[in-house]
Amino acid sequence: MTTFQVGSSLIDIAAQTRQAASKLAILSTEAKNYAIEAIALALESAKDEIIAANIADCEAASNQGIAKPLYKRLQLDEHKLRDAITGVRDVGKLDDPVGKVQIHRELDTGLILKRITCPLGVLGIIFEARPEAAIQIVSLAIKSGNGVILKGGKEAVRSCEAIVKAIKQGLSHTAVNPDAVQLLTTREETLELLKLDKYVDLIIPRGSNSFVRFVQENTRIPVLGHADGICHLYIDKAADISLAVPITVDAKAQYPAVCNAIETLLVHSSIAEEFLPKVAEALAQRHVELRGDARTLKILPHIATATEIDWKTEYSDLILSIKIVDSIEDAIAHINEYGSRHTDAIISEDSAAVETFLGLVNSANIFHNCSTRFADGFRYGFGAEVGISTQQMPPRGPVGLEGLVTYKYQMTGEGHIVATYTGANAKPFTHRDLK
Amino acid sequence: MTTFQVGSSLIDIAAQTRQAASKLAILSTEAKNYAIEAIALALESAKDEIIAANIADCEAASNQGIAKPLYKRLQLDEHKLRDAITGVRDVGKLDDPVGKVQIHRELDTGLILKRITCPLGVLGIIFEARPEAAIQIVSLAIKSGNGVILKGGKEAVRSCEAIVKAIKQGLSHTAVNPDAVQLLTTREETLELLKLDKYVDLIIPRGSNSFVRFVQENTRIPVLGHADGICHLYIDKAADISLAVPITVDAKAQYPAVCNAIETLLVHSSIAEEFLPKVAEALAQRHVELRGDARTLKILPHIATATEIDWKTEYSDLILSIKIVDSIEDAIAHINEYGSRHTDAIISEDSAAVETFLGLVNSANIFHNCSTRFADGFRYGFGAEVGISTQQMPPRGPVGLEGLVTYKYQMTGEGHIVATYTGANAKPFTHRDLK
Structure with a gap:
């Protein structure tokens, strides 16, 4: 079996998906939840087949000398699959984002x-x-009433085919047409997909920074996501050092590979001599490599030198660059110049400084006296996260199911015409909000 | 005087605007309203200068043989200027869209x-x-806390310079830095502006369809607006003809040049013989030229033939194409194929048909038993309209001041770190909504 019918062009597939999606769009919450449970059951039934397909993917990848971290991500054992199926049922329990009257x-x-x-x-x-x-x-697509065209990594093609086969099988007994879910398997199709702005309403790329940037630069379809996550922590002159040290450690070292970990520490000059040796000691215990600007090196002489490149780099690793600034304005200017508009935080007990920082830093998430690592849809209580957007227009920051819906204006009248409300004897509107 | 300093590049101007805008962003409602009143007063003081500049523009345009409708739009007499200044004060009275806690x-x-x-x-x-x-x-930009780079039509350059000079003069005595408002005067600068995605967050093009499409296709900056407004009215088999006729006339003829006027009438075959002669008579009184498909011509033999091109054309004139369909599904399919996702309406007394139409038509505005001409920010009660968006993602449809703002997530803690909420002894979140 293959989900990509021979002879069908991608446009035909996209048109089919749109057709199925338009029916899915008006289904009741109950019908969508029933379909989501059917998916969970079908995945449980197809467990052995999916795991066998994944073993074949892993063997092939191993033979081609795949890097170890990638291999681990490719692996789908029984435990991971069970968790994923639990996740499907969790999505079923989320509030339906469709049909909300705004x-x-x-x-x-x-x-x-x-x-x-x-x-x-x-x-x-x-x-x-x-x-x-x-x-x-x-499961997120079905819950939000959207069709979905998936393109997985080429290493995972057998696994994805087995998963999508089971999902379509599950949907076939529900009100959701299985055509609402499609799988593409070749790289050429990815490039074609980016051109289908007539059929595809939102692209969500999940992958490396360079991949996301490639997608952003090669499509007119709106893209939800972010390329870089260069996040900053600014230690104000009025910082409580007993908070600043553990927050710095958490923001850098708790999980350095993620986008909301910090890459640069900005330290006010009047607190640097007291703060830097303490934080350096705490970070050394977590094996964090430090790189400082010239003024930092005077206080921490044994660390490496940070250059312009460091301010622009998302290490995604146990490395932290440090810069001393003379004012909160300088800190904000650095963040607005080098940051990714993702997540930036201030440690300060001075409420005026905090207000300035929250007001003038132009990022999706701006925090005070807590770790940048909280920037996350689950931690915000959204139940699910479809991505973190660093664009300026909404949806911005961690995006939950509400990022997968839009709205329409529906108006009903009793023969009303505009001519009644224009000209010399124009009738006024009442403009009365209803409950 | 010129607002475009010799030697400054557009990037410098954009950077200045951004700098001024970042200060404007955190001003209080009172400070912004004070600035808006200062603009109104300054425009009143500069009235003679502005009108003189406009007369010069009009003379130059006239000498170059400008088309009459364009000339009328270019003309800015005392009456129009007074109305515009009243409009400034009206914006001052609107609710501040900034600082709303969502x-x-x-x-x-x-x-x-x-x-x-x-x-x-x-x-x-x-x-x-x-x-x-x-x-x-x-005034809308200041109210929403945004800097603005303006580019007016080349015919209006003297008028725009006089207006912007007065505005900057007015702002110079307020908390708003006059750099927040800039005027560009050459076409080359327009093209450059579209490339400044680092400095400009939203482009709003106001002009012809082809101009808007040019902008959409030549920038990575989000664009608010619409190119086409191909709107439809569908007369269902269960339509009340006594409503259908006047609504058709209003939707086509009340103001045919605007985007929310209809271009195509879709008529259910089972009502066509009764409805079409009546509507044709009413439209003839308003001098509307009709073009019908083959089936329409059997009922209205004296009208012109509509071809594929008609379904794709925004006439913006007293012309209406008519097509007979055999089902609501066919009507919806036609709309989703040829429409602009702007505004489409159904006339029907059948609530199931109405529900189907409102659910399956994929347009920003979908109406029942009223004229498409109501699709407008003022009529919706938004107080001001910055444009009508036909994109799929919000903001969509008529966009008021809320389309000029975004949001940020601000979080404040007391030293909270993510490590507390992860691992074996993870503390749970409370996720409690506050008033």
């Missing part, structure tokens, strides 16, 4: 306007090695 | 998350002839 207003007697959330349409999701990502993505 | 949530004791609206940053607004558009745009 505006309900009488424009005049009998002329009623509603702004109501609705699915985006079709999502294009391009992800790298982890095959279980497909499971989570499909 | 989420206020305790993640754990002392760890408080807020999602709060904030300005986008810098707007790039490109508009054609009407010089008073600059006045409205600047």
